[in-house]
Amino acid sequence: MIVEIGHFALVLSLSVALFQSVLPMVGARKGDQRLMETGTIAATGAFVLIGIAFAALVTANVTSDFSVLNVFENSNSAKPMLYKVTGVWGNHEGSMLLWVLILAFFGSLVALFGRDLPATLKANVLAVQAWILTAFLLFILLTSNPFQRLDPAPMEGQDLNPILQDIGLAIHPPLLYLGYVGFSIAFSFAIAALIDGRIDAAWARWVRPWTLLAWIFLTLGISMGSYWAYYELGWGGWWFWDPVENASFMPWLAGTALLHSALVMEKRSALKIWTILLAILTFSLSLLGTFLVRSGVLTSVHAFATDPTRGVFILAILCIFIGGALVLFALRASSLEGGGLFAPISREGALVFNNLFLTTATATVLVGTLYPLVLEVLTGEKISVGEPFFNLTFGPVMVPLLFAVPFGPLLGWKRGDLLGAAQRLYFAAGCALAALVGILAYTGGTKVLAAFGFALAFWLLAGSLTDLFSRAAFLRTGWRTGLSRLIGLPRSAFGTALAHFGVGVTLLGIVSVSSFEKEVITTMAPGASADIAGYTLTFDRVEQRPGPNFEAQTGTFSVRQGGGELARIETSKRFFPVRQMTTTESGIWTHGFSQLYVSLGDPSPDNRSIVVRIWWKPLITLIWIGTVFMAVGGAFSLADRRLRVGAPVRSRRKAALAGT
Known part of the structure; x- marks a missing residue:
C-alpha cells in the first residue's frame, strides 16, 4: 500500500507541475496577482508530493519489499541498514527520483524565500522551473518507474552494486545533485529575464546567491567523489579524466565563471548578456552530464547501465531545453542593454580575464569528452582521450588564470x-x-x-x-x-x-603528489618487507573475515621507520556472493598531509604470496582540504548580510516611509 501511495503521489506531482508551468506565466502576462501566486502554492505542493514518493521508496528499501522491481534489483536482506537507505539513490530509478526531489526542493525555496522578487519575475522563474520538473517527471513515469511491481514477489534481492556500498557513495550523489540541480535556478532566472526582455543589476543580486549555493554543493560533491574513487577502487589515483568526472567538472568551471560574471553585473551593471548566456550554458552542461551518465553511451564506474530508450528521452529533453534556451537568447539578446563600460585594467577587466580562461578551459574539457563519442557515431572508430590530452590543453590554459587570481581583488x-x-x-x-x-x-x-x-x-x-x-x-x-x-x-x-x-x-x-609520488609493486608473503620513501612495510598476516554480506581476505601490514613501529595498515579484497563481484578496500595511513597507500592484488598461482601495490603520496590530502577551503569560502560569502537568497528585505521603517 505504501508503494502505491508513493506512485500516486508521483503522478499527482506531475499534475501539479503542469499547473505550475502554465498558470503563473499566464498570470504574469495578464498582470493577474492570483494566478501568479499559484506558482508559490504549486511549487510547495510538488515538493511535498515528491517527498512522499521518495519516502515511500525509502520505506520499501528499508523493509526489503522485493515485490518492488527496484528493490529486488538493488537490495538484499543481508545488506547493512545504512546501505539499504543510501542504496535508494545507488541506481538509476532511485537517483532520478532524488534528482527531481532536489529540483522541487529548489523550486519551493524560491517560492518561500522569493517574497521580495518582482511578482512577474518570480512567476516566470517558478514556471520555467516547473517546465524542467515536468520533463523529468515524465521521464521517470514513462521510462524509469521506481515503483514497478513484481508478481510473484521474489524471496531475496540481487543486492546493491558492491562498489556503491560505501559511505563515500552515500554522500557523493546528494551533494552532486544539489550542485547540478541548483544551477537550474540560475537557468530559470535567465529564461525568465529573456521572456520579460529586461535585466538589471538587481537580477544579478537575486541570482548570485542561488548560483553560489549550487557551486558550494557541486564543489563538495566532486571532491567527495574524487576521494571515494581514490580509496575505494584501489587504483591509487585521485582523478582519471573519466568522461563522467568531466561531466561534473564542466558545470563547475562554467558555474565559477558565472559567479564572477554575476559579480561584475551586480556591481557595475556590465556583462549582462554574457551573464545570461553563462547561466544557460552552466545548467546545459549539467543536463549534458545527466545524459552522459544515463544514456548508456559511456562505460564508467560512475555511469548507470541503461537502455537506449532512456537515452533518447533524455536527449530529447536536452535538445528542447538547451536548444530552446539558446534560440530564445538569440532572439532577445539584441534587445537587451549591453551594460556599463570599464577600463581593461580594472577589477571588471580581471573578472573578464577570469571568464575568458574559465570558458576556454571548459571548452577543452568538453571537446576531449565528446570527441570520441562523435567520432564513433560518424566513423564507427573507437578512440580514447585521456590524461595526456587534458594535461597538454587544460593545464596551459589554467596557468595564466591562476597567476592572475591574486591581482583581481587588489x-x-x-x-x-x-x-x-x-x-x-x-x-x-x-x-x-x-x-x-x-x-x-x-x-x-x-x-x-x-x-x-x-x-x-x-x-x-x-x-x-x-x-x-x-x-x-x-x-x-x-x-x-x-x-x-x-x-x-x-x-x-x-x-x-x-x-x-x-x-x-x-x-x-x-603538484606535490604528481611530482614526488613513489610506487612499489611487489609480490609479498607473510613476513616479507618492502621499503618506500624511508619507511619499511612488513606483511604481518592475511586472514579471512566474514562481513554482513561479503567475505573479506584481509592483509595486515606494519609500518616501521628506524626500527620502531609507527602504524598498522589493513587492506582487503571483498567477495560479494550475491553479485559474484570482488572489490578492493585500500589501506591508508595518513601522516601529516601525506599518505602511505596499500592495495592488495591477485594471489600467486601457488597461493603462498600476493601482489601488493604500495604508494607514498606526499601532501595528497591537501587536494581535498583545498576544496573544503573553497566551499567554506563560498559559505562565508553566502552569509554576507549584503548577499541574501533573494533581494534584500527592506527595513520596516523604510517600508513605512515608502507607504506614506
Missing part, C-alpha cells in the same frame, strides 16, 4: 592601478621565488616544472591573503587597529580570500 572597480597591485604582492612574489629556489635545490634542478608548480601554489596562497592584510592596514595602523579593521571586513572579503586560498592548497597537493 584592483579598483572601473579603473585599477596594476603597478600598485603588483607592489602589494611583493611578499607573495617572495614566497613564490623561495619555493622555486627551494624545490630546484632539493631536486638538484631535475624537476623544473615541479618547481614552477610549487611557486605558483605559494603565489596563490600568499596572494589570496594579501587583500585582507592590505585592507586591514597592519603596517600603517598597528596590529591592534589592524586586527579591528580585519574583523570588521565584510564576510564576502573573507569568502573570496578563503576560496582563492583553497585553490592554492589544492594546487599544492596536486
Whole structure:
C-alpha cells in the first residue's frame, strides 16, 4: 500500500507541475496577482508530493519489499541498514527520483524565500522551473518507474552494486545533485529575464546567491567523489579524466565563471548578456552530464547501465531545453542593454580575464569528452582521450588564470592601478621565488616544472591573503587597529580570500603528489618487507573475515621507520556472493598531509604470496582540504548580510516611509 501511495503521489506531482508551468506565466502576462501566486502554492505542493514518493521508496528499501522491481534489483536482506537507505539513490530509478526531489526542493525555496522578487519575475522563474520538473517527471513515469511491481514477489534481492556500498557513495550523489540541480535556478532566472526582455543589476543580486549555493554543493560533491574513487577502487589515483568526472567538472568551471560574471553585473551593471548566456550554458552542461551518465553511451564506474530508450528521452529533453534556451537568447539578446563600460585594467577587466580562461578551459574539457563519442557515431572508430590530452590543453590554459587570481581583488572597480597591485604582492612574489629556489635545490634542478608548480601554489596562497592584510592596514595602523579593521571586513572579503586560498592548497597537493609520488609493486608473503620513501612495510598476516554480506581476505601490514613501529595498515579484497563481484578496500595511513597507500592484488598461482601495490603520496590530502577551503569560502560569502537568497528585505521603517 505504501508503494502505491508513493506512485500516486508521483503522478499527482506531475499534475501539479503542469499547473505550475502554465498558470503563473499566464498570470504574469495578464498582470493577474492570483494566478501568479499559484506558482508559490504549486511549487510547495510538488515538493511535498515528491517527498512522499521518495519516502515511500525509502520505506520499501528499508523493509526489503522485493515485490518492488527496484528493490529486488538493488537490495538484499543481508545488506547493512545504512546501505539499504543510501542504496535508494545507488541506481538509476532511485537517483532520478532524488534528482527531481532536489529540483522541487529548489523550486519551493524560491517560492518561500522569493517574497521580495518582482511578482512577474518570480512567476516566470517558478514556471520555467516547473517546465524542467515536468520533463523529468515524465521521464521517470514513462521510462524509469521506481515503483514497478513484481508478481510473484521474489524471496531475496540481487543486492546493491558492491562498489556503491560505501559511505563515500552515500554522500557523493546528494551533494552532486544539489550542485547540478541548483544551477537550474540560475537557468530559470535567465529564461525568465529573456521572456520579460529586461535585466538589471538587481537580477544579478537575486541570482548570485542561488548560483553560489549550487557551486558550494557541486564543489563538495566532486571532491567527495574524487576521494571515494581514490580509496575505494584501489587504483591509487585521485582523478582519471573519466568522461563522467568531466561531466561534473564542466558545470563547475562554467558555474565559477558565472559567479564572477554575476559579480561584475551586480556591481557595475556590465556583462549582462554574457551573464545570461553563462547561466544557460552552466545548467546545459549539467543536463549534458545527466545524459552522459544515463544514456548508456559511456562505460564508467560512475555511469548507470541503461537502455537506449532512456537515452533518447533524455536527449530529447536536452535538445528542447538547451536548444530552446539558446534560440530564445538569440532572439532577445539584441534587445537587451549591453551594460556599463570599464577600463581593461580594472577589477571588471580581471573578472573578464577570469571568464575568458574559465570558458576556454571548459571548452577543452568538453571537446576531449565528446570527441570520441562523435567520432564513433560518424566513423564507427573507437578512440580514447585521456590524461595526456587534458594535461597538454587544460593545464596551459589554467596557468595564466591562476597567476592572475591574486591581482583581481587588489584592483579598483572601473579603473585599477596594476603597478600598485603588483607592489602589494611583493611578499607573495617572495614566497613564490623561495619555493622555486627551494624545490630546484632539493631536486638538484631535475624537476623544473615541479618547481614552477610549487611557486605558483605559494603565489596563490600568499596572494589570496594579501587583500585582507592590505585592507586591514597592519603596517600603517598597528596590529591592534589592524586586527579591528580585519574583523570588521565584510564576510564576502573573507569568502573570496578563503576560496582563492583553497585553490592554492589544492594546487599544492596536486603538484606535490604528481611530482614526488613513489610506487612499489611487489609480490609479498607473510613476513616479507618492502621499503618506500624511508619507511619499511612488513606483511604481518592475511586472514579471512566474514562481513554482513561479503567475505573479506584481509592483509595486515606494519609500518616501521628506524626500527620502531609507527602504524598498522589493513587492506582487503571483498567477495560479494550475491553479485559474484570482488572489490578492493585500500589501506591508508595518513601522516601529516601525506599518505602511505596499500592495495592488495591477485594471489600467486601457488597461493603462498600476493601482489601488493604500495604508494607514498606526499601532501595528497591537501587536494581535498583545498576544496573544503573553497566551499567554506563560498559559505562565508553566502552569509554576507549584503548577499541574501533573494533581494534584500527592506527595513520596516523604510517600508513605512515608502507607504506614506
